[in-house]
Amino acid sequence: MTGTFVGMPTFPSAARTALADTQLRHNLAHATGVIRGKRAAVVGEVENWEDLRLAGAAVKDRALRSLDSRLVELEESLTARGAVVHWARDADEANRIVVEVARAHAVDEVVKVKSMVTQEIGLNEALEAEGIAAWETDLAELIVQLGGDLPSHILVPAIHRNRAEIREIFRRRMGEVGRPAPDDLTDEPAVLAGAAREHLREKFLRAKLAVSGANFAVADSGTLVVVESEGNGRMCLTLPDVLVSIVGIEKVVPTWAELDPLIRLLPRSSTGERMNPYTSTWTGITPGDGPQEVHVVLLDNGRTRALADETGRQALRCIRCSACLNVCPVYERTGGHAYGSVYPGPIGAILNPLLKGTGDPQTDSLPYASSLCGACFEACPVRIDIPEVLVHLRAKVVDGHRDDRVPKPEALAFRGAAWAFADPGRLGRAERLSSVAGRVLRRRGKASLGRLPGPGGAWTDARDLPVPPAESFRDWWKRTDGGERE
Amino acid sequence: MTSARDEVLGRVRAALRDVEGADEPVVAPPGAAAPAGTSLVEHFAERVADYRATVVQCPPDGLAAAVAAALPDGARVVVPVGLPDVVLAGIASPVVDDALSAADLDAIDAVVTCARVGIAETGTIVLDHAPDQGRRVISLVPDRHVCIVYADQVVADVPDAFPLLDPVRPLTWISGPSATSDIELDRVEGVHGPRHLHVIVVDESS
Numbered sequence: 001m002t003g004t005f006v007g008m009p010t011f012p013s014a015a016r017t018a019l020a021d022t023q024l025r026h027n028l029a030h031a032t033g034v035i036r037g038k039r040a041a042v043v044g045e046v047e048n049w050e051d052l053r054l055a056g057a058a059v060k061d062r063a064l065r066s067l068d069s070r071l072v073e074l075e076e077s078l079t080a081r082g083a084v085v086h087w088a089r090d091a092d093e094a095n096r097i098v099v100e101v102a103r104a105h106a107v108d109e110v111v112k113v114k115s116m117v118t119q120e121i122g123l124n125e126a127l128e129a130e131g132i133a134a135w136e137t138d139l140a141e142l143i144v145q146l147g148g149d150l151p152s153h154i155l156v157p158a159i160h161r162n163r164a165e166i167r168e169i170f171r172r173r174m175g176e177v178g179r180p181a182p183d184d185l186t187d188e189p190a191v192l193a194g195a196a197r198e199h200l201r202e203k204f205l206r207a208k209l210a211v212s213g214a215n216f217a218v219a220d221s222g223t224l225v226v227v228e229s230e231g232n233g234r235m236c237l238t239l240p241d242v243l244v245s246i247v248g249i250e251k252v253v254p255t256w257a258e259l260d261p262l263i264r265l266l267p268r269s270s271t272g273e274r275m276n277p278y279t280s281t282w283t284g285i286t287p288g289d290g291p292q293e294v295h296v297v298l299l300d301n302g303r304t305r306a307l308a309d310e311t312g313r314q315a316l317r318c319i320r321c322s323a324c325l326n327v328c329p330v331y332e333r334t335g336g337h338a339y340g341s342v343y344p345g346p347i348g349a350i351l352n353p354l355l356k357g358t359g360d361p362q363t364d365s366l367p368y369a370s371s372l373c374g375a376c377f378e379a380c381p382v383r384i385d386i387p388e389v390l391v392h393l394r395a396k397v398v399d400g401h402r403d404d405r406v407p408k409p410e411a412l413a414f415r416g417a418a419w420a421f422a423d424p425g426r427l428g429r430a431e432r433l434s435s436v437a438g439r440v441l442r443r444r445g446k447a448s449l450g451r452l453p454g455p456g457g458a459w460t461d462a463r464d465l466p467v468p469p470a471e472s473f474r475d476w477w478k479r480t481d482g483g484e485r486e
Numbered sequence: 487m488t489s490a491r492d493e494v495l496g497r498v499r500a501a502l503r504d505v506e507g508a509d510e511p512v513v514a515p516p517g518a519a520a521p522a523g524t525s526l527v528e529h530f531a532e533r534v535a536d537y538r539a540t541v542v543q544c545p546p547d548g549l550a551a552a553v554a555a556a557l558p559d560g561a562r563v564v565v566p567v568g569l570p571d572v573v574l575a576g577i578a579s580p581v582v583d584d585a586l587s588a589a590d591l592d593a594i595d596a597v598v599t600c601a602r603v604g605i606a607e608t609g610t611i612v613l614d615h616a617p618d619q620g621r622r623v624i625s626l627v628p629d630r631h632v633c634i635v636y637a638d639q640v641v642a643d644v645p646d647a648f649p650l651l652d653p654v655r656p657l658t659w660i661s662g663p664s665a666t667s668d669i670e671l672d673r674v675e676g677v678h679g680p681r682h683l684h685v686i687v688v689d690e691s692s
């Protein structure tokens with residue numbers, strides 16, 4: 001598994017560094033705020049949004065419940081339409097397949113559609129090691145790649161860069177790898193996008209081999225689906241002679257008709273649009289139109305490990321919309337890099353441990369990167385109960401460290417919480433205590449509690465505790481008879 | 487040595503030991519209808535225009551004129567082999583696509599195609615690349631796409647489009663011109679696809 005950014009510190013220390021970066025915090029707060037607003041507006045337009053979420057979750061569940069036969073069906077449909085199907089147990093195996101296809105055609109470069117899965121398996125690095133250049137063609141990915149940087153958000157990977165930084169990156173680096181940026185490049189977004197268009201068109205026109213992921217793979221028809229905005233996806237899927245698509249086995253949708261609710265959910269949740277500018281679907285080979293050699297790599301790389309986890313398997317429903325990132329108070333402050341993985345934010349906090357297993361300190365710190373506020377579940381178009389999975393994984397992490405001689409701070413924090421939760425009287429007292437502290441701090445005009453003493457200190461190492469409300473939930477419930485007499 | 491295929495499928499089966507399959511396809515809730523007092527075609531035109539595409543409506547006998555008006559003077563225009571004569575009548579010297587190379591297409595200014603379905607609620611046009619629409623590449627490389635949608639091709643929402651589309655054909659769903667919001671979330675029209683989308687809705691009643 002090469003999905004972790006190599007040498008990343010655990011979440012708490014990475015988060016502290018990110019918190020000190022005011023430019024990053026400013027860019028993030030602006031970006032997540034804008035997307036949240038757009039999403040809320042277009043989701044509000046859909047009268048039966050909740051029913052649609054239920055349908056989306058049910059479709060993905062149905063696919064996962066019989067995943068073995070769906071995968072076999074997908075393979076048959078694809079093969080019948082002229083595609084070559086490969087299976088890959090892990091990242092290395094998938095990378096090797098792509099390298100072999102590239103070698104068979106003697107190419108020394110490939111163009112790529114933005115795809116999480118190729119980042120997860122470290123494909124660019126694997127190709128580079130074989131002397132094959134992999135060109136990212138999504139604007140944000142281009143910015144990240146030219147900047148020698150790491151993506152920080154699923155949907156807008158360069159969310160941590162502002163326009164002035166992007167202009168500098170283009171001026172400095174474009175000429176080294178192809179058509180240079182024009183001399184009069186300004187930091188207007190339209191001008192920067194124009195420079196990317198010119199730079200990449202040259203690469204599209206000569207490309208022989210493209211690599212993509214897929215948002216969905218329809219089992220009964222063998223159709224792959226790529227959802228995008230810029231048209232770079234269409235370029236990659238249409239112009240080259242050979243196309244290799246790497247598809248996580250959880251991307252399966254049982255039937256063509258069941259794609260409908262997912263297509264309705266994704267763009268509204270993701271970019272906050274009624275529909276994204278371009279969606280491409282293709283089924284194997286179409287004679288005379290598009291690539292005439294089509295490969296599909298079905299990838300496990302930890303997905304079956306996640307599938308075996310009764311509570312955690314719902315994470316495989318994820319359609320990578322990034323809505324949970326944009327509503328997460330922890331993500332908004334720390335950004336994507338602190339999670340040390342291509343899958344950041346709330347979904348990353350559960351997906352990474354589920355795919356990789358617990359035991360590594362970096363991965364083990366992720367389930368604690370949350371305040372369990374529940375906003376991620378509310379926003380999730382396929383109703384993944386992220387808080388439930390987080391709590392489940394925390395227990396797993398604690399279990400994994402039970403024999404350690406010196407308990408991990410996370411384990412202590414969790415035990416502190418477990419101690420309080422175990423006895424209703426104790427919890428009531430603890431809550432009242434923290435609400436008294438809250439009243440005092442509020443009077444002094446302090447917005448957050450900073451570091452807590454004792455076992456709670458480990459918890460607040462990673463996050464500033466919000467000031468507790470003046471009245472605890474229990475006191476409120478008692479006073480108002482559960483809200484009846486509010 | 488077991489193959490990767492057998493091993494992955496084996497792991498899937500082991501992971502699902504406690505799980506029962508689900509046989510009945512999921513029935514999704516219905517889509518939206520056009521707002522009261524608005525026709526489906528009007529709703530479609532408004533929603534397409536929301537993406538900053540140009541939308542014009544014309545009666546069937548005004549089609550050639552509408553196509554001519556959508557093309558800049560002297561533009562080099564590519565057309566699919568099956569473009570109807572009534573549309574061709576509006577194009578001065580069309581280049582018919584006979585397996586043009588990407589480089590050939592890069593030197594062309596505009597493309598005129600028909601479409602398969604229009605989706606009103608989301609302002610989406612779906613091409614299924616039948617002969618009146620042509621290969622995928624011709625509606626991708628030129629910078630201006632003039633797309634003709636007939637009123638009777640417009641459906642209310644996404645679920646109404648699915649049964650009309652054959653997944654075996656390549657499909658391109660287009661909602662406005664190419665766009666990106668990657669730089670500080672400022673929406674910019676046009677990165678790699680056509681930067682100008684010009685939709686002509688052919689409607690008896692217009």
Ligand code: SF4
Pocket residue numbers: 317318319320321322323324325347376379380381382383384
């Ligand atoms: S977990 Fe849900 S909200 Fe988060 S990216 Fe996945 S689908 Fe979207």
